Every structure is written in structure tokens, then in C-alpha cells.
Amino acid sequence: MTSLPLTIRQELPGDAAAIERLHERAFGPGRYARTASRLREGAPHDPGLSFASHVGTFLVGSVRLTPILAGGGPGLMLGPLTVDPAFEGRGIGAALMSASIEAAREHGHELILLVGDAPYYARFGFKPVKPGHLILPGPADPGRFLALELKDGVLAQRNGVVAALR
Numbered sequence: 001m002t003s004l005p006l007t008i009r010q011e012l013p014g015d016a017a018a019i020e021r022l023h024e025r026a027f028g029p030g031r032y033a034r035t036a037s038r039l040r041e042g043a044p045h046d047p048g049l050s051f052a053s054h055v056g057t058f059l060v061g062s063v064r065l066t067p068i069l070a071g072g073g074p075g076l077m078l079g080p081l082t083v084d085p086a087f088e089g090r091g092i093g094a095a096l097m098s099a100s101i102e103a104a105r106e107h108g109h110e111l112i113l114l115v116g117d118a119p120y121y122a123r124f125g126f127k128p129v130k131p132g133h134l135i136l137p138g139p140a141d142p143g144r145f146l147a148l149e150l151k152d153g154v155l156a157q158r159n160g161v162v163a164a165l166r
Helices: 013-027 029-033 035-040 092-106 118-122
Strands: 006-010 051-055 058-070 073-083 111-115 145-149 160-164
Touching: 006 092, 013 051, 013 058, 013 073, 035 160, 051 092, 058 092, 058 111, 073 092, 118 145
Parallel strands: 073 111
Antiparallel strands: 006 051, 051 058, 058 073, 058 160, 111 145
């Protein structure tokens, strides 16, 4: 964990512009073409499950959870998880992940999906989704399509399309 004076709190409406600038710096304009971004288009993230991290007044990280439909039932799509490149490697991403997962648990959610780096997310309990089990609305590397069951056995009960909840 970082020795910086780091604050993690629920995302506030006033954070939106700074988070958008952070996403631009971290991911560039190609971020909109990604399959996970397609799920989030036009579907608002849940501010009660989304967090921002600050060093002083400077926003250095963000994580968002967006409600989705996953194989016929409710779920959440995590992302993007973003840390300012100047602050990477200091535990900020892990702290944001822990906050969002715990909030999802506390709110009674059963399943979180994401498209991301399996070795990084494995430490939080994410595992690859069996190919063909859940189907994303666009291309994604099957080894990067991951799920975290917040309720044991829920993934086995889900089969089919993953779609935005509008």
C-alpha cells in the first residue's frame, strides 16, 4: 500500500470530469471500442458501488461498477479500474478493488464480471468464465473474461448473453 496520504471514498457527481480525464490519460481514445465499454454505453454506473481515490485534492484513481444482465440474471460489470500512471504500483488499484467488491457484497449483489488481466484480478477471487457460458456483446480474449461470485454457485446458474441494463 502507498505511504501517500490517500483517501478512498464513494464517487461523487463532481468527480466525473476528473475521472473522464483520467480515463483519457490511461486508456486513450481507443477505450470506446472495447467490448466492456459497449456494455457501459448509455447505462449509468452505480455511484454507491463506485469509488474514487485522491492524494490531497488530486484524483489519482477510480473504479466503477455498472449493473448488467448476465445470462438471465442481474450482475455487475467492473470497470474501468484506473490509476493515474504516475501513481501506479502503490496499491491504489487494489484498495479501490477491495472497496468496490465489499460495497457490492454489502448491497447483496451476487456476481461481478470484468474483462482484464487474469493474474492481477485473481488475487481478488476472479476466475475465467468458461468459454461459451456467458456471451459478451463483442470480441474479448476468453482468458481475460473473468467473474467473481459473491454468492457461491451463482455462475453455474447463469448461461447466455451479457447485456447492458437500460
